[in-house]
Structures are given as C-alpha cells and as structure tokens.
Amino acid sequence: MAKHHVSTTINGEPVEFLCDTSQTLLDVLRNELDMTGTKEGCGTGDCGACSVTLDGELVCSCLVLGAEANGKAVQTIEGMAAGSELHPLQRKFLEHAGLQCGICTPGILMAARELLKHNPDPTEEQVRYWLAGNLCRCTGYNKIIEAVLDAAREMRGESHA
Template sequence: MAGLAVSTTINGDSVEYLCQPDETLLDVLRDRLGLTGAKEGCGTGDCGACSIILDGRLVCSCLVLGAEAEGRRVETIEGMADGDVLHPLQQKFIEHAALQCGICTPGFLIAAKDLLARNPDPTEEEIRFGLAGNLCRCTGYDKIVRAVQDAASVMRAA
C-alpha cells in the first residue's frame, strides 16, 4: 500500500515522513523516526506511557494516527530538556526518586508539564487527578506527586 506523505513539526524541527493510513503516531515516532522515548504500554489509551503534546494538547500518541500530525506541532519527551539543561520536572523526578523502572516516566513528565502549563500551582488533589491518566506500577505515586509539587514551586519562582 502506498504511504501517505506527512509534513509536521516535532520538537521544533520540520520533519517529513511516509506512513500507512492505519499507522499510529506512536508507531511513526518509534519505528520510523527513532524517537523511542514515548512507550507503548497498552496501545489502547489506558496507560499514558505514550503521552505527547499535539498542538498544545496532551494526547496518547497510540490513539492518534501518524497522518493526523500533518501540519501540526508535536512535542515529545526528547524535546523536553533544553540541550544539557533539564526541565525542572526532569530534575525533580531524579532528585525525588520519582521513578524506579522508568518506563512510565516520559509519559508522566509530559503529562505533568501539560498540567503545570494549565495550573501552575496545583493542590495535591489536582496533581493526583491531573496525572490519573498515567499508570505507574513501581512507586505508588507518592514520590511522583512530591516531585511535581517541588517542580511547580521552582517553576513559579523562576
């Protein structure tokens, strides 16, 4: 089957690729573009490990078609740090040990970034509900919530 030609912007860079009509954006990112930071934990939008930001909106990239990225802006975990300088969320996740195995971490970071963009000073409850679309099986979420609280406070002070 002939592929569809797609022009999009990923982490600020212009990117072009061919994809099949039924291919997910997650598969395009991982298998065609080598951006394996987004993970497939379920493929059904239940775990959030594939979270990305599409035109400013948090989405599961396993529920978006590669073809749908045409003309849009995609932000992935690979674009979160500014060169060598980690985003405050990334830094605080390491400092608070908010990851054990780390497979859910890229999705959590993207979701937390989106949450703080909409609500820079969330309560614990707002953080917990804001991140309820992302599954973590290792941490019990305690250290994740604390890392987000700490990062939010750093970002507000900046």
C-alpha cells in the same frame, strides 16, 4: 498499503515522513523517526505511557494516526530538556526518586508539564487528578506527586516548603 506524506513539526523542528494509513503516531515516532523516548505501555490509551502533545493537547500517541500529525506541532519527551539542561520536572523526578523502570515516566512528565502550563500552582489533589490517566506499577504515586509539586514551586521561583 497506501502511504501518507506527512509534514509536521516535532519538538520545534520541521519533520517530514511517510507512513501507512493505519500506522499510529507512537509507531511513527519510535520506528520511523527513532524517537524512542515515548513508550508503549498498553496500546489502547489506558496507561498514558505514550503521552505527547499534538497542537498543545495532551494525547495518547497510540490512539492517534501518524497521518493526523500533518500540519500540526508534536511535542515529545525528547523535546523537554533544553539541550543538556534538564527540565525542572525531570530534575525533581530524579531528586524525589519518582521513577524506576522508566516505561511510564515519559508520559507522566509530559502530562505534568501540560498541567503546570495550565496551572502553575496546583494542589496535591489537582496533580493527582491531572495524572490519573498515567499508570505506574513501580513507584507508587507519592514520589511522583512530590516531584511535580516541588518542580511547580521551583518554576514559580519559590524555595522548597
């Protein structure tokens, strides 16, 4: 099978890899680059567990070919924390118990981060709409929504209401 040489940036770092023409970005991240934070839930783009950003656009990495990352910037869950300092969304997910098994959590966190980049003061309805493409079978969604809204308040410099 033909291999593609890919030069990209992942979480701000230049990365080069070889991948098969049919290999997904999810497969490359997990199996070639040992970045296992991004999870595979369905493999068909229906659950959102594998969400990453590609040039600032939220995508299901199971639906993107690894070769498509060439010359683009990829952000994964591994790049969310600043060193040992958790991102406010990560902290709030822990505080609100917005996670259980962990399969969906990375994708939900990536989607929530993109939401807050575009809309730092979302309503509950807007959070629910934005995260509708991310499925969770363990927690229900209330704790997740509460965590996102609380993180948004913190990121805006407001205290808990």
